[in-house]
Amino acid sequence: MQTPTGGPKDSIPPKLLAELPANLTRNFKAKIIELQFDEYIKLNNYQKEFSISPDVEKQPDYKVKKKSLIITLPDSLENNTTYTINFGKGLVDFNEGNPIINYNYVFATGPELDSLSISGSVKNAYTKTFDPKNDLSVRVLLIPTRQDTIFGKKKANIFTSVDSSGNFILKNLREDTYRIYALKEENNDRIYNNPDELIGFLADSIVLKEDIKDIKIEYSKGKPKDFRVSEKRIQKDSRIALKFNQPLDSPSVRIIFPEDLQKDALYSYASSNDSLHIVLPKVDFDSIKFEISDKSNVLDTTLLRRSKNDKYDRELKPRLNITNKVDKINHITITSDFPIANIDKEKLILKEDTISRRNFQLQKDTTEANIYHVRFNWKAKKNYEFIIEEKAISSIFNDTNKEYTTTFTLDETENFGDIKFTINSLDSNVNYIVQLMDDKMDKVIDSKYIINSSEIRYNKFPGGKYILRIIKDLNNNKRWDGANVFQKIQAEPIWYLDKPITIRANWEQSETITPKFD
The missing domain is CATH 2.60.40.3710 (Immunoglobulin-like)
Incomplete structure (x- = not known):
């Protein structure tokens, strides 16, 4: 004797029985859309999952009534426009939360239903991969060139999310000329307005007259339009820490108030040139003001105030x-x-x-x-x-x-070996950064800068598996730079060897490689 199990777990999403008005309706005049399903439904994080494209100032109102979803449209719909409502994974069955996948409701307020599409894929410009765990928040934005001035200021009206492989498709588009962007954002507002956001774009506009396929966009942490000091503080060990919202090429920081502190100040810049520490003989000022320059051009000044009650431990560790x-x-x-x-x-x-x-x-x-x-x-x-x-x-x-x-x-293993790389097809007019990373690509183990050279040696190097990558340093600042969307400069090209390199203990190895940059 035992309690009945109730049968297998429900894994089937709700089935759509009726759409009122019908999907793909032209000359759409209704104010309310009703979607009827075969079971009770509920909304799941719909504020994030649901979207309407082109976007509208006042969002539709979504309400569940037993087995139906009632959508009340705003009065601000434009004439002669095709609208697409995307439900993402926000519409689920009531008991098990099984979502309806890949369902869109499309209607046109004019006699023509726009039917053109743009499809393609996105990936990270730095890793050359798409990570479904971290990058599913990437959205592809489409902005008509006549409205391109809204970029970075207002929401893009036409957009879509990517799938778990980084693929995207924008449907029901009209003939027009567009600019296309891939944005991995921090605040879910479809505006590139945060220095930590990743951005990608095509340098040329898209003239859409027929379906366009295989668009490839690489996104990266780009250079913000304006420089600013993103963090300033006095640490417990008395060092002053300044952090910038972007790396600088040739940074220079000096104290302009109180001026007498400048002569004894010591500056230690991070290798990335996006932050520094300042050490002073004493930290007894009320406030201190810095001037930040790059290549002798003054970018900004910043004031830091000290609390009189703060105490510091200046131990040399x-x-x-x-x-x-x-x-x-x-x-x-x-x-x-x-x-x-x-x-x-x-x-x-x-x-x-x-x-x-x-x-x-x-x-x-x-x-x-x-x-x-x-x-x-x-x-x-x-x-x-x-x-x-x-x-x-x-x-x-x-x-x-x-x-x-x-x-x-x-360490008695004596796990050290030698390896020499001969690199073909490098441009003698371009400088390169050659890096060995651990096999998980979490850490750069060694970085070399080569100028008009085709050979790299690693002598007495710890044995193990490594990933080799080569960066084209197009601006000769000895680091990789992401995209600058405001100046239409793409991220610097990176090439990864397609197999791990194994350095064997007490071995001398030679490898010939031919990088092919995208």
């Missing part, structure tokens, strides 16, 4: 490049967020199986002033303890460290 293993190729590096003036070797203690060893080397890096190297003939099957005693490290402002201790052993 050492940062090492190891966790629990060290190898004979890279050894140990010591650096800090504050500019290091000196490291006292006498206050560095290295123990090998509890026995103190003094024959290690401490050397300042020849190119990076804030990095020191610790070298030693590490031995297998030994336990090491490295102690940086209190006040071993001092900054140029006389800040010092607290005691720091780490333990580690030697």
Whole structure:
């Protein structure tokens, strides 16, 4: 004896029984549309899922009445216009929430029903892929060229979403000349108005006289129209952090008030040139004003106020490049967020199986002033303890460290190999960025800048699987740049090798590759 299960779970969406007026009606005059289904229905996140194209100022009113959806249209519909209501996944059955997929209701307020279409696909310009987990919010916008001035200011009236493969289709279009965009937005307003939004476009307009297929658009984080400081704050360690809404080519920041702080200020720019940290001997000002320039052109000034109750901890914290293993190729590096003036070797203690060893080397890096190297003939099957005693490290402002201790052993795998790439078909007039990433494409492991060269070598490189990509640096600023929609500049071309590269331990390898940029 047991309770009846009730049968298999319902997985079938509601079936449409009637459309009043009929779908694809011309000379449409009705104020109310009724869609009748074979079971009870409900709305699911319809404010986001439902859309009408071309868009209208006042949205239709959607109400469920048992097995019917009642749509009340606004009075502002234009004459001689074809409208499409897209329901996305917002119309579902009442019990299990099974959505009706790919259903549109189309009507024309004039005698002609526009029937042209534009279809194609989108992908990320940086990864060259479409990620259905993160990119389903991408919308394709279509704006007649006569209305192109609304871009970035008002909503695009004609739009559609992409499917799980990045494909799109815009239907029921009239003959016209359009500009087309792909927008991955942050605020769901169909306006490119946020520096974190991704944008793609075709450089040329589309003259639509017959169906157009296979449009390809790549979207990327573009350059905002106007520069601004997006973040400014004094951190708990007393460093001032400034962040910009875009990378700069040759940034220059200086203190213009109080002027006397400028002479002792130290500036540390991020490698991406979109942020920096500023270190001052003391943080005792009420407010401080900065001037930001790029290539000697002043872009902006910004004022930062300090709360009198704020307290700061200026401890100099050492940062090492190891966790629990060290190898004979890279050894140990010591650096800090504050500019290091000196490291006292006498206050560095290295123990090998509890026995103190003094024959290690401490050397300042020849190119990076804030990095020191610790070298030693590490031995297998030994336990090491490295102690940086209190006040071993001092900054140029006389800040010092607290005691720091780490333990580690030697990585005995000797997992290092050599690989040489010969690269064909590179343009001698273009500079390139060649990068090795981990096999998940989460992190850049190595980046090289090549000028009029066709050979890249990686010697004594950690073994493993890597992804190789090559970037055309068209503007010679040594980084990848996304699209600039306002100047109609596309994202810089990127090419990925179509297979992972495996660097094998104690092997010398040679690979010949021929990049083909889109």
